[in-house]
Amino acid sequence: MTKSDKKNELSERQKKAIPFLVQSSTIEDGCMAAKISRETYYQWFSDPMFKDDLKRQRDQVIEDALNVMKSNATKAVDVLVALLGTKNDNLRRYVANDILAHVLKAKEIDDLEARITEIERLIKEKKP
Numbered sequence: 641m642t643k644s645d646k647k648n649e650l651s652e653r654q655k656k657a658i659p660f661l662v663q664s665s666t667i668e669d670g671c672m673a674a675k676i677s678r679e680t681y682y683q684w685f686s687d688p689m690f691k692d693d694l695k696r697q698r699d700q701v702i703e704d705a706l707n708v709m710k711s712n713a714t715k716a717v718d719v720l721v722a723l724l725g726t727k728n729d730n731l732r733r734y735v736a737n738d739i740l741a742h743v744l745k746a747k748e749i750d751d752l753e754a755r756i757t758e759i760e761r762l763i764k765e766k767k768p
Contacts, residue, residue: 650690657674659697660674724736
């Protein structure tokens with residue numbers, strides 16, 4: 641492998657450190673788990689290739705977590721709806737508020753998506 645090839649990929653040490661950095665809640669904890677100094681981390685982080693790979697792996701962890709949440713969304717809704725029938729007035733009010741807040745948030749997101757789509761369409765129409 642030539643020196644220019646090495647510049648186009650992460651070192652083995654960087655590759656091994658990234659999972660520790662991704663799984664840790666703080667940079668300091670990640671550095672300790674990866675057995676690197678904070679200075680090393682910041683030096684590596686200034687490298688766009690390292691930064692991009694770290695972001696890609698963090699994004700993958702988030703994507704995986706979102707998929708788990710999505711797959712359990714129906715169960716969560718069923719639990720909330722079932723709690724609407726509780727005899728505890730306070731709990732029933734909290735659950736009702738939760739459901740309404742989620743419905744309103746979904747409506748807000750749908751409205752924003754429609755507005756963005758329309759803006760994008762208008763921008764495309766104006767381009768020569």
